[in-house]
Amino acid sequence: MTNVSDATRSLFHQTPGEPYEYLKDLRENCPVYFDPILQGQFITRYQDVYEVMFNAKRFRLQARPGEAYDEHQSKDRVVTFRKLLNFKTVTPFLDTIIRPELHRLMDRLVAAGEVGKAELYRDLADPFPANVIGLLFGMEHDDLPDLVRYRNARAAFFNAPSDDFSALEEAQKWQAKVDERMREVIAAQRRSPKENLLQFLMTVEEDGKLLSEEDLIQVTVRDILMAGSETATRSIANAAYRMLTLPGVYERLLNDRTLIPDFLEESLRYDPPVHIFWRAANDDDEISGCPISKDAQLYTSIASANRDPEMFADPDTFDIARAGGKHVSFSVGPHLCPGAWVGRNELKLAVEALLDRLPNLRLDTDEEPPQLTEVILRNWVPLHVRYDA
Ligand code: HEM
Structure with a gap:
């Protein structure tokens, strides 16, 4: 057992690299730990993470100090998200916006740079979901690079320690620019309606x-x-990283596309993109026997919950055949991700495109190897690959 009472240890010290030994130690020895950099209680056991995210009577959605983006989470807004992002509303745009954008990016990826080489994070993962959102809400292709810059500045702020206000300023600078452009798009669409999600959103009432x-x-x-x-x-x-690094996975998916959904669920469990999320206690309370005071800032470790052996047998093994559905990567309860259907579709389309468009895909071992970066939002990057052109 490491010294969990060492009050200087933080999740922030576990990066780069996989933080799972650290999370296991906390889960076993100190399941409610005051993280000195996050400045809040860090919760690591599955049952506790589930309860804190699920039970809105005991715990409210509250971003960490300095986070200026949480005031809008009214009950009506959550309903708006669900109306806007559900299967019925988005399906018509799968063929008109989402697939065409993916294939535009894949064409660009194949045409750019050295033949048979690419960097999948920069050329596909980074732009695809942001571009889809921009296009669904009426932006033009020329607007998309700034949208991705703004998104990345905000992500850098999310990942920064709680007292790093320069990251917040950078995010706000890009936000002002993108807001201004969106104002023009809204005005243009009021004059001349278009078939997209913005048009639908303009009919929604709160x-x-x-x-x-x-x-x-x-x-x-x-x-x-x-x-x-x-x-x-x-x-x-x-x-993409797990598909290309776990023995036999790429070949299995190539030969049997019906495995893709199970592979993706296991990938979401094993490497959740959102490692931690936040809540606050509504009253004096208790979690796993530890007292929590009213209004205490709480951080739920989604990554730790997804590796808790109380819930997942042999949790550190990536197993495509594992019965899915229990991971908390999309959260649970009233704030359960309303975009899960869209997200799962984007993931599936992206993996299919990699299998279909880049024959004999493999990591490029002559280039910088991927690392699991950042703290709160985490992913493997860079993803230099080679394929048979
Ligand atoms: C593909 C991977 C995705 C993952 C793992 C994911 C995960 C999450 C998580 C953990 C939350 C926090 C929920 C909470 O507070 O308890 C969330 C919220 C949210 N997600 Fe997702 N998400 C994904 C994709 C998407 C997509 C594609 C969209 C939209 C197109 C989306 C829209 C939202 C919205 C609007 C919220 C706020 C919900 C609320 O506050 O009630 N997500 N998501």
Whole structure:
């Protein structure tokens, strides 16, 4: 047992690299640990993580200090997310926006750089989900690079220690630029309607009223851009990494595409893109026998919950045949990810495109190897590959 009472240890010291030994130690010896850098209680056992994320009576959604993006999470807004992102609303755009964008990016990937070489994070995982969101909400292709820059600046802020306000300033600078562009897109679409998700969102009511321009901006290029692209980007990168590094997995998927959904569920369990999330205690409370005071900031370790042997047999083994559905990577309860259907589809399409378009795909061992980076939102990068051109 390591010294869990060492109050200087933090999740932030476990990066780069896989933090699973550290998480196991906390799960076994100190399941509610005050992280000195996060400045909050870090929760690691599956049952506790589940309860904290699920039980809105005991625990409310509250971002960490300095996080200025959480005021909008009203009950009505959660309903708006569900109306907007469900299977019925998004299906028509699978063939008109999502697949064409994926294939545009794959064409560009194949045409760019040295023949038979690519970097899958930069050329596919990074732009694909953000571009899809931009296009679904009426942006043009020329707008998309700035959208990805803004998204990455916000992700850098998410991953920074709680007192790093320069990361917040950078995110806000890009946010102002993207907000301005979205204002123009909304005005243009009010004059001349288009078939996309923005048009649908303009018909949605909250508290009996249509959404204001500010609401439309908040939902599109703030909430959904961030929630729906950071996560999907990192999930694509993580799935690609495991597909190319775990023995036999690439060949199995190539020969049997029906395995892809189970492979992706196991990849989401094994390498969740969101390693931790946040809540606060509504009252004085107790978790795994540890007292929690009212309003205490809590961090749920999704990554640790997904590797808890109380819930998953042999949790450190990647097993495509594992019965899926129990991981908490999409959260649970009232805030359960409303974009899960979209995300799963994007992942499936991306893996299929890699299998179909890049024959004999393998990691390029002459280039910098992938590392599991960052702390809160995590993924394997860079992903230099070779394929038979
Ligand atoms: C593919 C991988 C994805 C993963 C692993 C993921 C995971 C998550 C997690 C952990 C949360 C936090 C929920 C909570 O507070 O308990 C969340 C929320 C959310 N996600 Fe996802 N997500 C993914 C994709 C997407 C996509 C593609 C979209 C939209 C297109 C999306 C939209 C949202 C929204 C709007 C929320 C906020 C929900 C709320 O506050 O009630 N997500 N997601």
